[in-house]
Amino acid sequence: MPTWKSRVAEFKTDKEPEPDQAVEVLCEDHNGTYVLPFLCRLKAGVWMNETTGTTVDATIVGWRTPRDGRRR
Numbered sequence: 001m002p003t004w005k006s007r008v009a010e011f012k013t014d015k016e017p018e019p020d021q022a023v024e025v026l027c028e029d030h031n032g033t034y035v036l037p038f039l040c041r042l043k044a045g046v047w048m049n050e051t052t053g054t055t056v057d058a059t060i061v062g063w064r065t066p067r068d069g070r071r072r
Contacts, residue, residue, distance in 0.1 A: 007033050011062025016042055022050045024066050027058040039066060 011026045022039040025047065036058070039050040047056040 004033065008062055011064045013062040017063055019043075022066065023063040025056070025058075025060045026062040026064075028061045029059065033061065 008026065017023045020041070022041050025036050025040045027034055027036060036056065040047050040056055040060075040063075041050050042048075042063075047058075047060055048054065049056060
């Protein structure tokens with residue numbers, strides 16, 4: 001199992017994605033870290049589900065460009 005530090009190292013934590021950029025997000029809760037199974041977009045400081053447009057109710061600690069060809 002990867003350590004917290006190695007898991008977070010795969011994501012950007014020091015800047016926001018470009019406006020209109022759909023990304024994978026790393027979330028954290030009392031159980032640890034996890035990647036949401038859908039792409040997200042940051043709009044006006046609020047993380048949104050790329051497909052449904054609903055607000056993501058999670059603590060997001062990082063983001064990265066989609067892997068494995070996961071695009072719109």
